[in-house]
Amino acid sequence: MTKHPDYIPATKFLEELRRFQKGSVSRRHFLGVTGLGLATAVMSSAVPGLRPRRAHAALSGTVNFTTWPSYFAQENLDNFTKNTGVKINVAVFGSNEEMLAKLQAGSTGWDVFVPTNYTISTYKDLDLVQPLDLAKLPNYDQASQEQRFTAEGIIDGNVYAVPKDWGTTGFTYNAKAMTQKPASWKEFWDLTRNEATGRVMVHDYQLTTIGNALKYFGYSFNSNDPKELADAEKLLIEAKPHLFGINSDYKPSLISGDAWMSVCWTGDAVQLQRDMPEFVYVLAKEGGEIWSDFYAIPKDAPNIEAAYALIDHLLTPAVNAVEVQAHGYPSTDARTNKLVPKEMLENPVLYPVAEALAPLEFGAAATLTNPLRAEIMARFKAA
Numbered sequence: 001m002t003k004h005p006d007y008i009p010a011t012k013f014l015e016e017l018r019r020f021q022k023g024s025v026s027r028r029h030f031l032g033v034t035g036l037g038l039a040t041a042v043m044s045s046a047v048p049g050l051r052p053r054r055a056h057a058a059l060s061g062t063v064n065f066t067t068w069p070s071y072f073a074q075e076n077l078d079n080f081t082k083n084t085g086v087k088i089n090v091a092v093f094g095s096n097e098e099m100l101a102k103l104q105a106g107s108t109g110w111d112v113f114v115p116t117n118y119t120i121s122t123y124k125d126l127d128l129v130q131p132l133d134l135a136k137l138p139n140y141d142q143a144s145q146e147q148r149f150t151a152e153g154i155i156d157g158n159v160y161a162v163p164k165d166w167g168t169t170g171f172t173y174n175a176k177a178m179t180q181k182p183a184s185w186k187e188f189w190d191l192t193r194n195e196a197t198g199r200v201m202v203h204d205y206q207l208t209t210i211g212n213a214l215k216y217f218g219y220s221f222n223s224n225d226p227k228e229l230a231d232a233e234k235l236l237i238e239a240k241p242h243l244f245g246i247n248s249d250y251k252p253s254l255i256s257g258d259a260w261m262s263v264c265w266t267g268d269a270v271q272l273q274r275d276m277p278e279f280v281y282v283l284a285k286e287g288g289e290i291w292s293d294f295y296a297i298p299k300d301a302p303n304i305e306a307a308y309a310l311i312d313h314l315l316t317p318a319v320n321a322v323e324v325q326a327h328g329y330p331s332t333d334a335r336t337n338k339l340v341p342k343e344m345l346e347n348p349v350l351y352p353v354a355e356a357l358a359p360l361e362f363g364a365a366a367t368l369t370n371p372l373r374a375e376i377m378a379r380f381k382a383a
Contacts, residue, residue, distance in 0.1 A: 062087045063306040066099065066113040068293075069249040070271060072314075073326035080313045086306045094248030095205035096368060097377075103128045103298060110298050111307040117152040117292045118207075118363035120161050130299050131158040136308040139315040141335065149292035149332040161294035162315065165329040167266030168352065168360060169208050169289035176278040177260040185215040185284045189239060191261070197242040201250040201262035206377040207363050208263055208289060209236070209246075215286045222364040229372055236380040246381060254279065269349050270328025281349045287359030292332060 065077075069092050077088045091110075093099050096119045102108055104126065115123060123129040134140060140162050142150065153161035171188050173196075175181065180195060182188050192200040202209045211221040213232035223229065244259045251268055253259040255276065264272075269281035295311045297304065313319060321339035324331050330350045331337055337345065344350060367373060 059084045059086050059306050059309055061303050061306065062089050063111045063303050063310050064089045064091065064109050065310065066091045066093060066108075066110045068092065068114060069094065070251065070268060071114070071327050071329075073323045075326075076314065076319050076322055079319075080310060083313075084306070084309060086303075086309070088310070092249075094203070095207075097206060097374070100128075100368065106300075108298065108300075109302060111301045111303045112310055113296055113298065114164060114293050115161060115296055116363060117149070117294065118365050119368055120152050120294060120296065121155060121365050122368050123296070124155050124160050128299055129160050129296050130301070131160055132162065132297065133308070134159060136305075137162065137312045137315065139312045139317075141333070144334045146332045146334070152292075153294050153296075161296040162311065163332040164293045164295050164314075165324070165327075165331050166290070166292040167329045168283055168357070169212070169263065169265055169291065170269070170281055170283045171212075171261060172254070172264040172269050172272060172279050172281050173261040174254070174257075174276075174278055175280050177257070181280070182261075183282060183285055185212050185286050185288070188261070188284065189213070189216050189235060192239050193242050196261050199244055199258075199260040200239075200242065201245045201247060201253060201259045202243065203248045203250075203263050204246050204381075205248055206373050207367055209380070210373055210376060211363075211367075212263060212284075212288060215284065215288060218286060221287065221289055221361045222367050224366055224370050224373070226372065229376060233376045233380065236376070237383050240380060240383045266330070266349060267328035270347065273349070283352060283356045283360070285359070287361060290357060290360035290362055292362075293329075 063086050065088050067090065072090070077090070081087055093102075096116050099113060099115060100119065100122065103110070103123070120129070145163055146166075149163050149166050153159055153163065171182070173182060177199070178191070178196060180187070180191060182191055202212075210229070210232055213235045214223050214228060215221060216235055217228065217231050219225070219228045219232070245253060247253070250259065250262040250264070251272060254262055254272060264281060266281075269279065272279040273281070295314070297307045297311075301307050314323065315333075317333060317335040317339055320331055320333060320336040324336065324340050325344065328350065331340070348356075
């Protein structure tokens, strides 16, 4: 009789999981090589590919999934369709303002979307999002979540959204293309108007673009003070002729060499560094943003059962670990982190040291609906 070890390394587990999901090995092989043969009943609720087909018998049609650029593992979506028969239509947005405007306009057809922490209370107040039935999300374990990233999904005791992952907003620059090595938002904006003119990108997203202009002056990332916002607007207008572009999908321009520096999210920095290690990610010394993203279901979602099934699939720790490796954003789930390769857990871009996180701010709900901020962003883009 073959004796199996008590555990296998996370990388080996994920390798075997992918082989099983693709149909390259049998269910018996997967359970045997991972030592999980005696835990089939438990794993049937944790690994969707092990569940009886009848669990998905009621699912059909298409699930419309609205998310951010480069923010999911295609193999996980493909496996969901394979296991359930439900097709996934992915739509990508570049800002929470876009998502809010689209939902307010009505008839989106969205089933699942990915809002950022500070927006959820607004969606709830506008009756655009529905409370979640956690009984339909057996793979969600609130006790395993890092609590600082869960609170904003719970309003008046009801869960309106469950955590997807978290990250930071800093900037990245090509160290081979630039002689100076910026470490602050002041240097970022000064270089934009000097050495890096015509080679810098910022998000098409008022929270981060205005927020990081505010940090140039040492103001709060979330400031709604009219005088401070006026200072930020002046800086943005001065910088506008020097920018290569305003786009939340900035990686292609950095990879091609058209841009050298950009406001950047955690996962994009990880993805860039995989193939182009000359890209350096910076959490500016003045601070900036820390955030968490969530899965939520709009109030008028047309395929609610499939929406729950997709969220539950993506929350499965083994599936979520594949997500983390694909998009490079750290999970809020301790169960998932046990399955992520050690080198990722030790990557300071994904998991910065405490002193680097200390000056960062979570976005504030009041920034989303502040008309002055919206006007500033519109004037900046039109300048």
